[in-house]
Amino acid sequence: MKIYALYRGEVCLSIGTIYEIAKEMNIKEDTVKYYATQAYKRKLDKRKKGKFKNQRCLIKL
Known part of the structure; x- marks a missing residue:
């Protein structure tokens, strides 16, 4: 069983x-998985304002 942590900024x-994360946050499992993809990280890199302030990030523990 893989355990993850979902962060918004710090x-x-x-x-x-x-x-469990999807259920607790009331979002789809696919959305939670998307937060760990390279495509999502590239999308965040293109943002100019508040680049790291409110981004969500999924980290495998």
């Missing part, structure tokens, strides 16, 4: 499996 929003 704040930890949730810790658990992808299913």
Whole structure:
């Protein structure tokens, strides 16, 4: 079982499996998985204002 942590900036929003995080945050599992993809990271790199302030990031623990 893989455990992940979902962060918004420096704040930890949730810790658990992808299913548990999705249920707790009331979002789809696919959305949680998307936060860990390279495509999402490239999208964030293109932003100019508040680049790192409110981004969500999924980290495998």
